[in-house]
Amino acid sequence: MQGNPEYVIPKFEASQELSSVSLCTNVVNMRKNLESSATEEKESSLNSNKEYLTPGTEKDTNLCKASVESASQDFIGESPILKPKKLATTGPDPSRPPCRKAKDIRRERKEAKLAKLAQEALTRGESPMETKQCKMPNTQKVLEDFISEPLPENPAHTLEVKLVRSQPSSAEFQHTFKMAHQVYEMYQIKIHGDTPSKCSEPQFKRFLCNSPLEPWQPHIGPPQGYGAFHHQYWLDGRLIAVGVLDILPHCLSSVYFYYDPEFSFLSLGTYASLREIALTRELQRRVPSLKWYYMGFYIHSCPKMRYKGRYNPSFLLCPETYSWIPIENALPQLDAAKYSRLNEDAAAVDENGQVDISKIRVLYRQDLMRYGRYHALNPGADDEEEVREYATLVGAKCAYSLFLYRS
Structure with missing residues (x-):
């Protein structure tokens, strides 16, 4: 048979003993070295009583026969031991982080959690030694556990989330304004099919930067205060998404969200909602009255908004009674009709909608008065x-507290 001279596969004759095994190997590259001894080997083989394996056809001119007199070192039993040439290696790639065992990573994470439990025990005035020795509670992870989970050494990517004030614009907001507008322009053109003229910087400012909210930072309140903010997502130092938020005394309102279409495979809308929920919970720990997360309008027939209905518990506002209805009760009605009274109680009314217009406050000629006096x-x-x-x-609540301007 033909093969590489360095990797020879022997052929066995059934009637031969191990000492008379013959090998057929390609020796084209060795032919010149063997020409001088070819005649002598031929005569020796003719005078020998041993049988040799011969080529199958006359066309095997590149094959020769070689006898193996002793195979005790090259064979064990009836199976050959092939000794391939060892390839030279350069060792591990120094540019990549060293491989680590999964159990080592799990152990480090467990130690980090135990250290956290010990710190919490110290805060409560308990002994940290008892916390370290006890087993970790087998409890279900909450949202914050996934967000704050420690990264491995030398992670492939890093994500940074920043909250910057947009109105009045902070120094960091002004520094990143160009990048934020570029991401917005790509999003509007690719996702919503807008023309570049509809995504200009002035339009971007009017739509998502300018806000009627006045900044307010009381002593008892969130550290960044109340007002309008941009929630920026930076992946490896690149701005890939922005959430436009209003932080109010009773809620965090998600005004708008846009992202770089290149990263649409990451489901950034869903991820941003989870981050905003976590932010709301963080603010609620500081300000107990701030406990609601508003996701804005929900259009059931719009596929881009379906993700808003995946969170539980969630509520939709009935357009007639202005009462909050659990979303699982409202969705069947929206499946049947685009517009629906979500409150199934036929006797329910908008209690805040019963307004005596004569008591509405009016601003008329720089004078504050009730609408009844204005009409008189x-x-x-x-x-x-x-x-x-x-x-x-x-x-009624807003009508009695706001001022309606009349000229």
Whole structure:
């Protein structure tokens, strides 16, 4: 048979003993060295009583026969031991982090959690030694556990999340404004099909940067204060997504979210919602009244908004009674019709919608008054229906506290 001279596969004759095994190997590259002894080997083989394995056809001109007199070192039993040439290696790649065993990583994570439990025990005035010796509780992980889970050494990627004030714009917001606008422009063009003229910097400022909210930072409140913010997501030093947020005394409101379409495979909308929920819970620990997370409008027929209905517990606002309905009760009605009264109680009404328009506050000629007095001063004013619609939209609580401007 033909083969590489360094890797020879022997052929056995059934009637031969181990000492008379013959090998057929390709010796084209060795032919010149053997020509001088070819005649002598031929005569020796003719005078020998041993049988040799011969080539199968006359075309095997590149084959020769060689006898193995002693195979005790090369064979064990009836199986050959092949000795391939060892390839030279250069060792591990120095540019990559060294491989680590999974059990070592798990042990380090466990030690980190035990250290955290010990610190919490010290805070409570308990003995940390008892905490270290006890087994870790086998409890289900919460959202914060996944977000704050320690990374391995030399991670392939790093993610940094920053909360920067947008109105009035902070120094960091101004420094990253160009990058934020570029991501917004790519998102609007790719995802929503907008033209570049609709994604200009002035339009971006009007839509997502300018806010009527005044900054407020009381002594008892979140460290960054209340107002309008941008939640920036940086992957390996590159801005890939931005969440536009309003932080208010009773809630965190998600105004808008946009991302670089190149990273759409990461499901950034879902991830950002989880991060915003975690932020709301963090703020709630500082300000107990801040306990709601508003995700904005929900359009059931819009596939881009379906992810908002995957969180539990969640509630949708009934458009007629303005009461909050569990989303699992509301979705079947939205499947049946695009518009639906979500509150199934036929007797329920908007308690905040019963407004006495004569008590609505009005700002008229730099003077504050009730609408009843304003109407008495202007008997010809034909705006009663307009004022009534305004009161219905804002509700009694706002109608009695806001000022309706009349010229």
